[in-house]
Amino acid sequence: MDNLIALLVAAPLLGAAVLLCGGRRLDAVGHWIGTVLAAASFVIGAVLFADMLGKDAEHRAVGQHLFSWIPVEGFQADVAFQLDQLSMTFVLLITGVGSLIHVYSIGYMEHDERRRRFFGYLNLFLAAMLLLVLADNYLLLYVGWEGVGLASYLLIGFWQHKPSAATAAKKAFLVNRVGDLGLSIAIMLMFTTFGTFAFGPVLEATGETGEGTLTAIGLMLLLAACGKSAQVPLQSWLGDAMEGPTPVSALIHAATMVTAGVYLIVRSGEIFNAAPDAQLVTTVVGAVTLLFGAIVGCAKDDIKKALAGSTMSQIGYMILAAGLGPIGYVFAIMHLVTHGFFKAGLFLGAGSVMHGMNDEVDMRRYGGLRKYMPVTFVTFGLGYLAIIGFPGLSGFFSKDKIIEAAFAKGGTEGWILGSVALLGAAVTAFYMTRVMLMTFFGEKRWQPDERGNEPHPHESPKSMTIPMVVLAFGSVFAGGFFGVGDRFVHWLEPVTEHTHGHPPIGATAVTLSTVTVMVVGVGLAYLLYGRRPVPAVAPRGSLLTRAARRDLLQDDFNHVVLVRGGEHLTRSLVYVDHTLVDGVVNGTAASMGGLSGRLRKLQNGYARSYAVSMFGGAALLIAATLLMRAV
């Protein structure tokens, strides 16, 4: 049974290889191959899950050793998998949501002539992501980490004929490099400290290691997580990544890949537990990002960018929870899973709206769509209720627990983090209500585009609506299923360990305040967007609104500090390179050439000179030999 683990990765990898190497012959069936192999991976995952449930909690973690990858004395790296409850959670999420989005893409990408390639990339993503969560050591995890980065790059830039898409792909790639650098440094530090990469030995050895080293490793891991999960200060790529096809945004940039950072931190829990400073920084990053993303989400008129801001914000919650330590790990993962359902559903809903609206993304051109696309409206609406934390739906259970845990951290920190998380919940309710109202309610505001095509909103085909319906079920029930009776806590506890937190104001009080701020947020949004007509052109807005529209000036900041600074640095380095380094190199080359020219004159073609040279050489040889004896 354990030998099935490799098949999880192998199935989509096979799909990617076949689809990307198969050529045009497979154009007609490519999307089916990709979907079937993704589904196969899900089925294998389900079988392994059933097998896992049959064992007691302590014996559920299994492994599979494939082969010795780099067997060098003192440097042993294996290709080996580890499937425990944490990995299993991810496997089901990735393959489940992944398969649904494959199905959705069949309809969504129907008219794209490069659909086969698209499915190849999607399969490549699945394989890499599964490798990431199944690896039993950091080096193999790094392979998957880079693999998902590659797939993300390829898919953001899938419509590479659009300069904006190509630029966005490049931006995502470059920003991610910064994070990847953190991960590679962390891995090197681990190797020099522990002499191994494997999770087991590294995490067991944290007890005997200095806190300074562990803090350094933790901060580097956090940097990696910031890059992959779009957390401040490496958040700038996610908004632009919405240039990719919407199924990609749903799968990679909402449900799975961007949560890899959370996985990394939770997986490395022992390191963070032993490094309180790194934990503190993690919570700060999470808290800042959850507000940052939420504020950006309030100001965006582009439906996908609003959702991207929301993703950033929700992952901020997860990072915050992961930074809290054993009181938060389980809830970080729980929110990750519920978020995977409702955010993927929301993105698919957005894609469905765009599909019916000639790819229009500006919400100011929507309005009143509930009549035209009822299924989309209902599924999107359920996702909306889930994300704002409407009591009883998925988001309510997971988010409430995170806010509770933040308060439970204790002391001033606990109060600050808890309040920020609570404020975030209010803003979330506000911007999501805004999206909902602008899209599905009010008067219709669409107009003919530049070519004079009037959109004719219509419901999307079955292949698209069915995945949305399935995800809506998840959005509604997953949280309750996990939360009631602490089922999810018991499930993950053997891996992540769990301490029950005691918030200073009591769990019921936290829940009540969460619901209250949610209602306030919804009400405010209703007053602003539900009660009065939405202008077709955005008003100028306050200073904060304008800044938020520009992503809180993130790109301006990066441009001034990093790009300008970098340019100055490279210019000075180029100067040094040209004058000093090239000078030395060219000087050496020139002097060698000159020397060569002079030496070859000795080769004058006369046998007599050659003989003299030999005679002189022999004399020297003899003299030198005698001299050696003399000294």
Add this chain to the structure above:
Amino acid sequence: MSATAVHSLWTTAADPIQKIDAPNIEYGQLSPVLIVIGAAVVGILVEAFVPRKSRYHVQLFVSVVALAAAFAAVVGLAASGYGTTKAGIAAMGAVAVDGPALFLQGTILLAGVLGVFTFAERRLDPVAHGNRVDSFAAQAASVPGSDSEKAAVRAGFTTTEVFPLLLFAIGGMLVFPAANDLLTLFIALEVFSLPLYLLCAVARRKRLMSQEAAVKYFLLGAFASAFTLFGIALLYGYAGSVSYATVAQVVDGTVETVNPALAGTMGNDALLLIGAAMVVMGLLFKVGAVPFHMWTPDVYQGAPTPVTGFMAAATKVAAFGALLRLLYVVLPGLRWDWRPVMMGVAVVTMLGGAIVAITQTDIKRLLAYSSIAHAGFILAGVIATTPDGVSSVLFYLAAYSFVTIGAFAVVTLVRDAGGEATHLSKWAGLGRRSPLVAAVFAVFLLAFAGIPLTSGFAGKFAVFKAAAEGGASALVVVGVVSSAIAAFFYIRVIVLMFFSEPRPEGPTVAVPSPLTMTAIAVGVAVTLVLGVAPQYFLDLAGQAGVFVR
């Protein structure tokens, strides 16, 4: 009977009842040499008795069969343990049969086979008067440009004597690394040198240049031989014997019996040091080490290219074999004297070869300077004075000889109206016109440069590693710097071939017969195999790396 006893036979003639033993010759162990020399004699008879029309085919057949048989004999000897456990000294102490000898003999014989193939190539030059012609003069004795030369060309003569000459040279080369006394060493030197001088002189085109090269080679070679011979005399004066074993014992001080006739000179260290330096100098001349290298570019350029290829590969193998045996068997007791001197030679050889090669414009001269630089690299392995040093040198020699023969074989293909187009400017854009030939040549150049996945890298790595472990790290630094300099001119040729515009009246690439094709293909195959999977051959060289004393 030991060598000293043989010797006293001649000096104490007064003893009337001294019995003369018939020399005991181990024909089996000497069979590789005997086969080759015998075939050479047969070749001479072929020249005398076989009709002119069939000589070429008969000679080719005799040569290939003899070399193959000799190679089989070498393999047989090695397989029956003569390379390791049964290693011994044959022919009354004159010839050693041991690992290094057999390994190098095998290498020389394989190089010889490929050499015969390139010698026998008859499709590159256009057909003259209805006859296919090879790289050699119609009639070597005719004056260039004279009527008799024209008559010989018209008559379709060819110099098929090159085959027996080649076999004689190979015979001498087989003995050279196996020679176990100084006289055998000298005789082997002359046996393989004289045919080479002749072979250099018999080019079909640019005959004056070819003859000039041969005369220079001969004059300088004779000059070097004189040093060697004088050195041998001095060593005899020092040790009272020419046998390697005895000289070594005297150097070590383990033999105290003084030959009464040499009482005045025996044990005189000045004789030892001067004699050793002079013998070594003769060998350094043959390997082309600076400052005894000056013949190399002129001879490589002037000689017929197949001869150059063979000579560059096989001479180096034989001479380095002899040098190794001399330094490791005869003079190990002197190593603190010769090591620093040889280090100096290695340094100037590596740097000199690499630097002067930068400004060369003729491909054959370029390869000549490259061979000088390589002699320096191999010397670095020789200087290691460890078992690894021996085996790394053996490996390097085997790798290098195949690259060299292959590279020169490619040079014979690139031709214009005047024969081979050896000026580098004519090679511009060759990669566009004949991608396969250019790619093959690029492989050889990369191997010369020591780029990984070619045999050149494995060899260079082995010798540098041995040198570093043998305490000659400085030499390794110089070696790496020289390699970097050398890489410049190798890569420059590649750039020239692939990234320059072809010239309108550039050379054409001739389609060779299967003979040359085989030589080139074997060269490429060995280069890549030794580069990708060198371990088996390194192990083989490691097993063969022990000299018998």
